[in-house]
């Protein structure tokens with residue numbers, strides 16, 4: 001007890017417990033020296049936010065939004081938006097969660113949060129940009145070329161490289177712009193399409209898709225479903241089906257050797273498109289999971305056609321209908337993966353091999369790919385169109401809505 005009291009006292013004196021109460025969900029101060037922040041400090045923080053070099057992520061942006069509203073308007077005083085108005089409901093929830101926090105305390109929390117973000121965005125990034133970094137379409141996707149290889153790297157490691165339709169805002173965007181861009185604009189899917197189109201015409205003989213961090217990709221970002229456009233769910237489903245079809249078409253039509261360097265687990269659409277790659281190298285840590293039924297959805301990426309062809313109809317059904325997760329070794333035995341490498345040597349071995357392959361005559365490789373793939377293209381486009389149409393319906397189903405709501409409320413994980 002004495003030890004605990006001593007530690008408590010030391011914490012108190014070192015300022016750790018300066019603010020005696022906290023709102024647990026957001027980790028916010030609600031008392032103590034909060035009253036000392038002036039309107040000027042607050043205005044400075046609002047300006048400072050515009051200079052951030054890195055996207056703080058949607059969760060932090062929501063906190064900032066809520067604190068800004070509380071600091072300027074006081075406790076939430078507007079009616080709760082409807083169930084399907086996901087975005088406004090999420091914003092309302094964040095603001096409402098601040099309860100009766102005073103305007104002064106909200107100002108203090110806002111200033112503290114911005115100053116923390118500014119400090120961390122000034123420290124050097126752990127992944128320094130490669131010297132040959134070419135066209136960063138956004139921070140979520142990094143495209144580099146070198147050694148005869150163009151590498152398209154999914155770069156949202158904190159979200160397991162989920163494919164978002166929300167844009168990573170670049171530096172110098174005002175809070176209003178940051179918030180408005182939370183909703184719609186160019187997406188990671190569009191960035192990948194653009195990167196593939198550029199790579200199809202560039203000098204590199206080989207193109208690679210890989211991920212940053214411990215995941216290859218966790219599939220479609222399920223929070224994409226919260227961005228309801230003006231036309232409501234029907235419009236969201238319609239435009240998403242068009243986006244999906246265009247996205248998959250780029251893989252079907254890609255003219256050069258396309259290699260997946262699967263650096264960790266892969267989920268959903270990042271698994272299904274593998275059937276459209278020429279070669280798939282995987283670390284032994286990778287797993288392959290298509291939980292479409294769990295999500296009330298259905299197969300895409302031409303997997304309803306390529307998977308039965310690659311692994312036989314019954315193995316394909318176990319993955320696509322029942323969501324059986326394959327280990328890297330199983331995926332290799334079933335033909336989805338070309339070769340599995342020990343995680344400790346994965347990067348070294350794979351890149352050395354790809355560098356050697358990239359020295360092969362590029363035209364010969366393109367022509368060989370054409371002969372192998374061309375007779376299937378028409379069929380693949382038809383399958384892609386059909387899968388996208390079926391998904392359009394699925395996205396409006398209760399099964400799908402409930403599964404997404406469940407993930408968003410953190411009740412379910414795969």
Ligand SMILES: CCCCCCCCCCC/C=C/C(=O)SCCNC(=O)CCNC(=O)[C@H](O)C(C)(C)COP(=O)(O)OP(=O)(O)OC[C@H]1O[C@@H](n2cnc3c(N)ncnc32)[C@H](O)[C@@H]1OP(=O)(O)O
Nearest residue numbers: 158159160162218219220221222224240244268269413414
């Ligand atoms: C209608 C709108 C669509 C518009 C676009 C259409 C375009 C085509 C769409 C094609 C259809 C695609 C289908 C699919 O891909 S289905 C597969 C979807 N993916 C999932 O269901 C995976 C969900 N994630 C998880 O189950 C777990 O996060 C996972 C097992 C991947 C990892 O678990 P772990 O415990 O290791 O890590 P965390 O859960 O703590 O994850 C860290 C943070 O990352 C967030 N995260 C991870 N994956 C996703 C995701 N797919 N969507 C959204 N967010 C994701 C996770 O929430 C954590 O975030 P926080 O730190 O903020 O909590």
